[in-house]
Amino acid sequence: xxxxxxxxxxxxxxxxxxxxxxxxxxxxxxxxxxxxxxxxxxxxxxxxxxxxxxxxxxxxxxxxxxxxxxxxxxxxxxxxxxxxxxxxxxxxxxxxxxxxxxxxxxxxxxxxxxxxxxxxxxxxxxxxxxxxxxxxxxxxxxxxxxxxxxxxxxxxxxxxxxxxxxxxxxxxxxxxxxxxxxxxxxxxxxxxxxxxxxxxxxxxxxxxxxxxxxxxxxxxxxxxxxxxxxxxxxxxxxxxxxxxxxxxxxxxxxxxx
Amino acid sequence: xxxxxxxxxxxxxxxxxxxxxxxxxxxxxxxxxxxxxxxxxxxxxxxxxxxxxxxxxxxxxxxxxxxxxxxxxxxxxxxxxxxxxxxxxxxxxxxxxxxxxxxxxxxxxxxxxxxxxxxxxxxxxxxxxxxxxxxxxxxxxxxxxxxxxxxxxxxxxxxxxxxxxxxxxxxxxxxxxxxxxxxxxxxxxxxxxxxxxxxxxxxxxxxxxxxxxxxxxxxxxxxxxxxxxxxxxxxxxxxxxxxxxxxxxxxxxxxxxxxxxxxxxxxxxxxxxxxxxxxxxxxxxxxxxxxxxxxxxxxxxxxxxxxxxxxxxxxxxxxxxxxxxxxxxxxxxxxxxxxxxxxxxxxxxxxxxxxxxxxxxxxxxxxxxxxxxxxxxxxxxxxxxxxxxxxxxxxxxxxxxxxxxxxxxxxxxxxxxxxxxxxxx
Numbered sequence: 001x002x003x004x005x006x007x008x009x010x011x012x013x014x015x016x017x018x019x020x021x022x023x024x025x026x027x028x029x030x031x032x033x034x035x036x037x038x039x040x041x042x043x044x045x046x047x048x049x050x051x052x053x054x055x056x057x058x059x060x061x062x063x064x065x066x067x068x069x070x071x072x073x074x075x076x077x078x079x080x081x082x083x084x085x086x087x088x089x090x091x092x093x094x095x096x097x098x099x100x101x102x103x104x105x106x107x108x109x110x111x112x113x114x115x116x117x118x119x120x121x122x123x124x125x126x127x128x129x130x131x132x133x134x135x136x137x138x139x140x141x142x143x144x145x146x147x148x149x150x151x152x153x154x155x156x157x158x159x160x161x162x163x164x165x166x167x168x169x170x171x172x173x174x175x176x177x178x179x180x181x182x183x184x185x186x187x188x189x190x191x192x193x194x195x196x197x198x199x200x201x202x203x204x205x206x207x208x209x210x211x212x213x214x215x216x217x218x219x220x221x222x223x224x225x226x227x228x229x230x231x232x233x234x235x236x237x238x239x240x241x242x243x244x245x246x247x248x249x250x251x252x253x254x255x256x257x
Numbered sequence: 258x259x260x261x262x263x264x265x266x267x268x269x270x271x272x273x274x275x276x277x278x279x280x281x282x283x284x285x286x287x288x289x290x291x292x293x294x295x296x297x298x299x300x301x302x303x304x305x306x307x308x309x310x311x312x313x314x315x316x317x318x319x320x321x322x323x324x325x326x327x328x329x330x331x332x333x334x335x336x337x338x339x340x341x342x343x344x345x346x347x348x349x350x351x352x353x354x355x356x357x358x359x360x361x362x363x364x365x366x367x368x369x370x371x372x373x374x375x376x377x378x379x380x381x382x383x384x385x386x387x388x389x390x391x392x393x394x395x396x397x398x399x400x401x402x403x404x405x406x407x408x409x410x411x412x413x414x415x416x417x418x419x420x421x422x423x424x425x426x427x428x429x430x431x432x433x434x435x436x437x438x439x440x441x442x443x444x445x446x447x448x449x450x451x452x453x454x455x456x457x458x459x460x461x462x463x464x465x466x467x468x469x470x471x472x473x474x475x476x477x478x479x480x481x482x483x484x485x486x487x488x489x490x491x492x493x494x495x496x497x498x499x500x501x502x503x504x505x506x507x508x509x510x511x512x513x514x515x516x517x518x519x520x521x522x523x524x525x526x527x528x529x530x531x532x533x534x535x536x537x538x539x540x541x542x543x544x545x546x547x548x549x550x551x552x553x554x555x556x557x558x559x560x561x562x563x564x565x566x567x568x569x570x571x572x573x574x575x576x577x578x579x580x581x582x583x584x585x586x587x588x589x590x591x592x593x594x595x596x597x598x599x600x601x602x603x604x605x606x607x608x609x610x611x612x613x614x615x616x617x618x619x620x621x622x623x624x625x626x627x628x629x630x631x632x633x634x635x636x637x638x639x640x641x642x643x644x645x646x647x648x649x650x651x652x653x654x655x656x657x658x659x660x661x662x663x664x665x666x667x668x669x670x671x672x673x674x675x676x677x678x679x680x681x682x
Contacts (some may be wrong), residue, residue: 052639055631080641092633096654105650106640143654160640 003030004167012061022224038221083167087157158189175209187212207239293396328424346401361408383494409439425456467495483511500527523557538571547576561592567603
């Protein structure tokens with residue numbers, strides 16, 4: 001399969017009357033790991049959800065293309081079938097639906113009609129991935145996210161990602177609320193997909209996860225747009241100086257202009 | 258006569274109709290019918306707070322129609338089962354395995370059993386005929402039904418299937434069923450109610466009375482899948498002796514209007530009842546359910562669970578009542594009702610109530626009615642499932658704990674099939 005390219009271009013978006021994204025531009029290619037960092041309330045989660053097609057967001061300008069195809073014209077399930085994946089910050093709890101049944105349905109939804117995955121092939125793959133992520137096999141038969149701890153939910157998101165093998169994955173605060181061991185497991189999952197046919201956008205508030213998933217690009221997002229981009233060193237600088245530094249620098253550059 | 262409608266009919270006409278059709282019945286039965294005719298003209302349609310019946314024009318239905326000839330031909334019952342088929346309220350087939358009939362299990366048309374003093378003594382004790390106009394219509398004009406008698410102390414579990422079907426020609430289906438389970442016996446009853454599509458408006462009034470003697474157990478399962486033209490009034494009531502058990506598994510899917518209830522009278526210490534109702538409304542269906550548990554004696558237990566799904570413009574009301582009387586010490590009564598709405602036009606009310614007149618008891622209720630969680634739908638679609646598939650999965654998950662608790666595998670599968678059809682409809 002060819003190397004994926006996700007192009008977000010001058011994206012404007014609002015919820016009700018509130019403008020959230022104000023001309024955001026970002027391109028993610030296969031083989032690249034991007035990190036978007038920024039203070040709380042700056043629109044990071046909204047960006048993630050709107051890329052996936054959450055109906056509450058209203059796009060007011062710009063475009064999102066995956067391999068040249070207009071994502072904004074597609075519903076979330078079509079975007080997913082084109083290879084987009086969103087690991088959610090707060091995954092829903094689905095009562096009465098086991099993780100295994102759900103994943104099997106999701107895998108089959110991506111396949112051409114009549115070629116559903118056999119139960120054995122599915123089970124083998126699921127067992128393998130769960131072992132890789134140090135997950136208790138019992139998880140497969142528990143209801144999706146119901147009664148899961150925060151860490152278990154995040155692990156489950158990564159499990160889904162590894163099972164569905166997306167081309168571009170957006171990970172929304174996959175590290176928040178995790179202890180270091182859990183962060184290592186989650187990172188191991190992301191790293192295992194690294195390659196020319198996989199690109200990732202890691203949205204985070206903290207630098208910590210970037211010690212384990214090394215980004216190629218770091219972007220700082222403030223007030224609905226990317227204000228600064230750089231390499232992995234930018235995350236370290238941010239960690240040292242804090243978000244106030246970005247705000248001050250931003251203010252200075254605006255004043256100079 | 259068959260064209261008569263209610264608001265143009267006199268008592269004299271009705272009386273002669275009763276004589277003509279039921280004159281051969283024992284005097285006690287005929288007398289009750291005459292009393293019901295008398296009551297009929299003075300009673301109103303049922304008054305239901307959230308289900309106005311006026312605009313449904315029930316009195317325009319050909320209520321006095323003679324039953325049309327039976328339609329379907331029965332297929333053989335599963336091995337070991339006793340089975341009775343009613344078509345347009347006429348028994349078209351009865352089969353009782355020899356092993357059961359030799360031990361005294363009786364499964365027959367109720368009309369044929371009216372000479373039995375036990376039937377005379379028990380019929381109508383739990384469901385009267387002067388509550389409202391539907392009850393009186395049923396009392397005056399009931400055409401058929403089932404009598405099931407299971408003697409005491411049977412070692413094996415008796416399995417009984419009751420199949421009630423009506424063709425599209427039937428416009429008035431009034432029936433009565435009487436089930437008596439003897440002491441320390443155990444009977445499993447599965448009732449299927451179905452009517453063909455494409456007919457005129459039909460009134461279906463179905464009364465089932467269940468008596469469970471000391472230490473006996475009845476598992477009563479029913480699945481209703483009538484045509485949208487049906488206006489259904491389905492009443493079920495049970496009386497329990499010492500340590501008796503009555504379990505209800507009710508699946509309600511069909512009928513344009515359905516007013517349905519099931520009631521358990523826990524008359525003696527140690528009696529217990531569990532009830533599970535699953536309902537699913539679509540189109541413009543209106544469903545008014547209630548379940549009632551009356552604790553008349555100490556150390557009685559009840560557990561009522563209901564889950565329903567409403568889509569399109571369907572409307573449901575579920576009223577649960579748990580009543581613990583003074584003196585019913587050590588009783589335990591619980592209820593839980595949950596409804597899921599799939600569209601903005603659907604409406605569901607869950608109305609739980611507890612009436613407790615005794616201190617030393619445990620009682621609890623919980624109810625919720627809410628729209629489908631859009632965040633959950635988004636979550637599932639973000640993994641590649643279509644919106645319809647995501648909703649289907651959420652509905653499945655919502656109903657699974659209740660449907661999977663149905664002990665009878667056949668009934669459980671049929672309920673799942675019915676749910677599947679409703680989701681996809």
